[in-house]
Amino acid sequence: MNDATVLSRNKVEVRGGRIKAGKAGWVEVGTEPVIVGRNAQCSIVLDDAKISAVHAELVATEQGVRVRDLGSRNGTFAGGVRVGEVFLLAACKLRLGETELTFEPARPERITVPSIPAFGPLVAQSAGMRGIFEKLSKVASTDLTVLITGETGTGKEVAAQAIHQASARAKKPFVVVDCGSIPSSLAEATLFGHERGAFTGAVDKRLSPFVEAEGGTIFLDELGELPIEVQPKLLRALAERRIKSVGGSSYREVDVRVLAATRRDLVRAVNTGAFRSDLYFRVAQVRVELTALRQRLEDIPVLVRRMLRDLGGDEASFDRVSNSTLERLMRHDWPGNVRELKNAVAVAYALAGEGEELDVAAHLGALTEIHEPHVAGPPPSSAGGPVSSGAGASFKGKAFQEAKHDVLARFEREYFAGLFDEAKGNISEIARRAGMERAHVRTYLKRHGIHGKTEGGEA
Numbered sequence: 001m002n003d004a005t006v007l008s009r010n011k012v013e014v015r016g017g018r019i020k021a022g023k024a025g026w027v028e029v030g031t032e033p034v035i036v037g038r039n040a041q042c043s044i045v046l047d048d049a050k051i052s053a054v055h056a057e058l059v060a061t062e063q064g065v066r067v068r069d070l071g072s073r074n075g076t077f078a079g080g081v082r083v084g085e086v087f088l089l090a091a092c093k094l095r096l097g098e099t100e101l102t103f104e105p106a107r108p109e110r111i112t113v114p115s116i117p118a119f120g121p122l123v124a125q126s127a128g129m130r131g132i133f134e135k136l137s138k139v140a141s142t143d144l145t146v147l148i149t150g151e152t153g154t155g156k157e158v159a160a161q162a163i164h165q166a167s168a169r170a171k172k173p174f175v176v177v178d179c180g181s182i183p184s185s186l187a188e189a190t191l192f193g194h195e196r197g198a199f200t201g202a203v204d205k206r207l208s209p210f211v212e213a214e215g216g217t218i219f220l221d222e223l224g225e226l227p228i229e230v231q232p233k234l235l236r237a238l239a240e241r242r243i244k245s246v247g248g249s250s251y252r253e254v255d256v257r258v259l260a261a262t263r264r265d266l267v268r269a270v271n272t273g274a275f276r277s278d279l280y281f282r283v284a285q286v287r288v289e290l291t292a293l294r295q296r297l298e299d300i301p302v303l304v305r306r307m308l309r310d311l312g313g314d315e316a317s318f319d320r321v322s323n324s325t326l327e328r329l330m331r332h333d334w335p336g337n338v339r340e341l342k343n344a345v346a347v348a349y350a351l352a353g354e355g356e357e358l359d360v361a362a363h364l365g366a367l368t369e370i371h372e373p374h375v376a377g378p379p380p381s382s383a384g385g386p387v388s389s390g391a392g393a394s395f396k397g398k399a400f401q402e403a404k405h406d407v408l409a410r411f412e413r414e415y416f417a418g419l420f421d422e423a424k425g426n427i428s429e430i431a432r433r434a435g436m437e438r439a440h441v442r443t444y445l446k447r448h449g450i451h452g453k454t455e456g457g458e459a
C-alpha cells in the first residue's frame with residue numbers, strides 16, 4: 001500500500017510550488033489548479049498571441065507540481081521539451097508561446113493538507129482521494145458551484161449527492177439533469193421548462209428542473225455534452241439565478257445550488273470551441289478531479305470491504321476475499337473504475353455459497369463478456385431475486401462455467417426486464433437506477449431482447 005505519503009489518517013502531503021511569468025509577481029501553486037492562458041478568467045493571464053485561451057494548468061500533487069498542456073495550439077515546453085503532462089520537483093523554466101515562466105518548488109518541499117477517509121458513501125485509503133474528500137466536505141457547506149471531473153464510474157454522481165447531503169440544502173430536492181441525453185432542439189425547454197403549446201409537441205406545461213430543485217441542488221451531469229447553442233442561456237441563468245421558460249413571458253428567480261460533472265476534459269474543450277470559456281469558468285468555481293481507480297489501487301481493499309457491507313455482509317465477509325484475489329484485482333486496468341469493481345463484488349457475492357471464497361476477480365468485465373444465444377428471448381413474467389430460485393434445476397449436467405453463465409444471464413434478464421417496466425422504457429432512467437452508462441444498458445436490453453415502444457428501435 002502506498003502509505004508513504006500519508007502522515008496520519010487526517011493528513012496527506014503534496015508538493016507545491018510557485019510560478020511567475022516575466023516580471024509579474026509569484027503565484028502559489030497548491031491543490032487548486034492554476035490555469036495559465038489568454039482568457040481573462042485564467043489564474044495567470046498572458047497577453048501573448050501565441051498562447052491559447054486556456055493553455056496549461058499547474059496543480060500540487062503527491063508526485064510534484066503537475067503541469068498539463070490543455071490542448072494548446074503551440075504547446076507547453078519544460079526545459080526545452082514539449083510536454084503533455086509532466087511533474088516538476090525542481091526549479092525550472094517553462095515556455096508557453098513566447099513567454100517564459102519561472103517555476104520554484106515550495107519550501108518546505110511538502111505541504112501538509114488535511115484529509116478524511118470517507119465522504120458520504122465514498123471511501124478511500126489513498127492520500128489523494130482522502131484529500132479530495134476533505135475538500136468536498138469543505139465546499140459542501142458553501143453555495144459554490146463545483147465541477148467534478150473523472151472517468152466513468154469514479155463516483156462523480158455519488159460525490160455530488162454527498163455534497164448535497166452534507167449541505168444546508170439536504171432536506172430540499174437534489175435534481176439530476178442528464179445533459180448528455182438532451183437533443184439540441186429541446187435543450188432550452190429541457191433546462192428551463194416550457195409552457196403548454198409553446199412549440200409543436202408541447203402538449204403540457206413542463207417545469208424547469210431549476211424550479212423543481214428550488215431551495216436544493218441541481219446536478220448537471222455530463223455537462224460537456226450540453227449543446228453549444230444553449231450554453232449562453234445556461235450561463236445567463238447561472239449568473240443571474242433566474243430563468244424563463246420557453247413560451248413564458250417573465251423571468252422567475254430560483255434559489256438553487258449548482259453542481260456539475262463531466263467525463264470530458266472540459267477545459268480542453270474550451271480550446272477546441274466545443275465548450276464556452278465563460279460557462280466553464282462560471283461552473284468550475286471549484287474543481288474536483290476524481291482519480292481513476294488504476295491510479296489508486298490501494299483503495300481496492302477498503303472499497304471491497306465497504307461494498308460487501310452494503311450488500312448485507314458482516315465483518316467476516318471481507319475475510320472471504322483471498323490475498324491472491326486482491327492481488328489479481330490490483331493488476332487489473334479498471335476501465336469501468338469503481339463501478340466495475342462494485343459489479344464484480346456484487347456478482348461474486350450473489351454466486352458464492354455461504355461462507356465460500358468470494359472470487360471477485362473472476363467477474364471482472366462480466367458485463368461485456370457473456371454471450372449466450374440460448375438465453376435470448378422474452379423476459380420471464382415472474383421476477384425473482386438476483387439469483388432466482390428456479391435456476392437450480394437448469395444446473396443439472398452442466399459444466400460450472402456454463403451453469404454460472406446461465407445464472408448470470410438469467411439475473412441480467414430479470415434485472416433489466418424489471419427496471420425496464422419500472423422506468424417505462426426510459427433508458428436514461430434505467431441507467432441511473434442501475435448505476436451504469438446508457439450504452440451499457442442498451443447492450444443488455446439488446447442482448448436479452450427487451451424492448452418497448454419508447455426505444456424499440458434501439459433496444
Ligand SMILES: Nc1ncnc2c1ncn2[C@@H]1O[C@H](COP(=O)(O)OP(=O)(O)OP(=O)(O)O)[C@@H](O)[C@H]1O
Nearest residue numbers: 121122123151152153154155156157158338339435
Ligand atoms: N470512493 C467510493 N467509495 C464507494 N463507492 C464508490 C466510490 N466511488 C464510486 N463508488 C460507487 O461506484 C458507482 C459508480 O459511481 P457514480 O455513478 O457516481 O460514477 P460516475 O463517475 O458518475 O459515472 P458516470 O460518468 O458513468 O456517470 C456507484 O455505485 C458508487 O456508489
